[in-house]
Amino acid sequence: YPWGIDPFWNLASNKLTFVNSYKMKLAVILGLAQMTFGLVLSFFNYRFKKQTLDMTCTFLPQMIFMQCLIGYLVFMIFYKWFNCNATTVQPSLLICLINMFLNFGKKIEPEQHLYDMQRYVQSALVVLAVICIPWMFGAKPLIQHLYPRVHQASYVPLPQSYEQFDNDDDDDEDEEEHGIMDVMVHQGIETIEFSLGCISNTASYLRLWALSLAHAELSEVLWNMVMAAGIEININKYVNPIAIIIAFAFWAAGTIVILVIMEGLSAFLHALRLHWVEFQNKFYEGEGRCFAPFSFERILNGADDE
Numbered sequence: 001y002p003w004g005i006d007p008f009w010n011l012a013s014n015k016l017t018f019v020n021s022y023k024m025k026l027a028v029i030l031g032l033a034q035m036t037f038g039l040v041l042s043f044f045n046y047r048f049k050k051q052t053l054d055m056t057c058t059f060l061p062q063m064i065f066m067q068c069l070i071g072y073l074v075f076m077i078f079y080k081w082f083n084c085n086a087t088t089v090q091p092s093l094l095i096c097l098i099n100m101f102l103n104f105g106k107k108i109e110p111e112q113h114l115y116d117m118q119r120y121v122q123s124a125l126v127v128l129a130v131i132c133i134p135w136m137f138g139a140k141p142l143i144q145h146l147y148p149r150v151h152q153a154s155y156v157p158l159p160q161s162y163e164q165f166d167n168d169d170d171d172d173e174d175e176e177e178h179g180i181m182d183v184m185v186h187q188g189i190e191t192i193e194f195s196l197g198c199i200s201n202t203a204s205y206l207r208l209w210a211l212s213l214a215h216a217e218l219s220e221v222l223w224n225m226v227m228a229a230g231i232e233i234n235i236n237k238y239v240n241p242i243a244i245i246i247a248f249a250f251w252a253a254g255t256i257v258i259l260v261i262m263e264g265l266s267a268f269l270h271a272l273r274l275h276w277v278e279f280q281n282k283f284y285e286g287e288g289r290c291f292a293p294f295s296f297e298r299i300l301n302g303a304d305d306e
Contacts, residue, residue, distance in 0.1 A: 023209040025077045031205030038282030057140040061132035068129040136191040141183035201278040227251040
């Protein structure tokens with residue numbers, strides 16, 4: 001099966017162990033894809049605001065740091081899928097990722113060997129990831145301190161007709177000048193949050209595996225305890241059809257109430273949480289201008305006249 005899973009695994013005694021490992025890896029792959037997309041959106045935000053310094057001192061080290069850790073883990077997942085089989089060594093990917101740091105520069109153990117030149121590739125990735133931390137933390141405040149004329153562009157100015165919808169407090173507010181210590185504190189918080197968040201956010205995507213496991217087990221329990229039990233009833237030719245109809249009614253009701261409504265709501269809330277926390281914290285800032293909805297009353301009063 002070049003794509004998908006052999007249906008025979010449903011009859012295997014170790015089905016749960018195999019399927020769980022497969023779903024956990026898929027959750028990590030989806031998590032990396034969405035978080036990488038979030039970082040790409042932050043790049044377009046910086047480019048729109050003409051914030052070249054943030055593009056080079058925030059986006060670039062963040063992207064390199066994430067790909068050196070989580071991206072390398074996803075690479076090992078695909079490599080193991082396509083190159084390892086029952087006759088070859090199948091190392092634990094989590095142990096390989098941990099040993100990247102604990103056994104930096106040391107020879108790879110035979111049971112952890114995945115491919116040639118693994119030792120040098122992992123050492124280079126660790127060095128790059130470590131370099132990205134001071135890059136994220138100190139490059140921006142240092143450049144702003146050494147070159148005070150380096151300015152960060154603000155939003156593209158809107159037409160005059162839209163400026164009247166801004167908060168009154170913002171009209172008379174001058175741009176605040178931050179010292180190097182203020183910028184370093186801000187960059188330090190962002191660096192710590194992003195560095196730790198790369199691991200915690202990736203682990204948070206494992207909720208997709210947990211939801212899939214819960215849904216599959218509930219489906220199997222409902223089928224075996226309700227529908228299959230009704231089909232296996234063998235009293236006589238008059239009672240058997242009635243038993244199947246009653247079992248089907250309970251099974252359908254349980255499927256709709258538990259699997260569709262309750263599980264659907266749970267999956268929706270978890271997906272919403274992943275979008276809001278793990279995805280949007282890569283690019284969403286919650287700043288900008290007040291929303292000015294379309295209004296005929298404003299038009300009639302001349303509020304929208306330029």
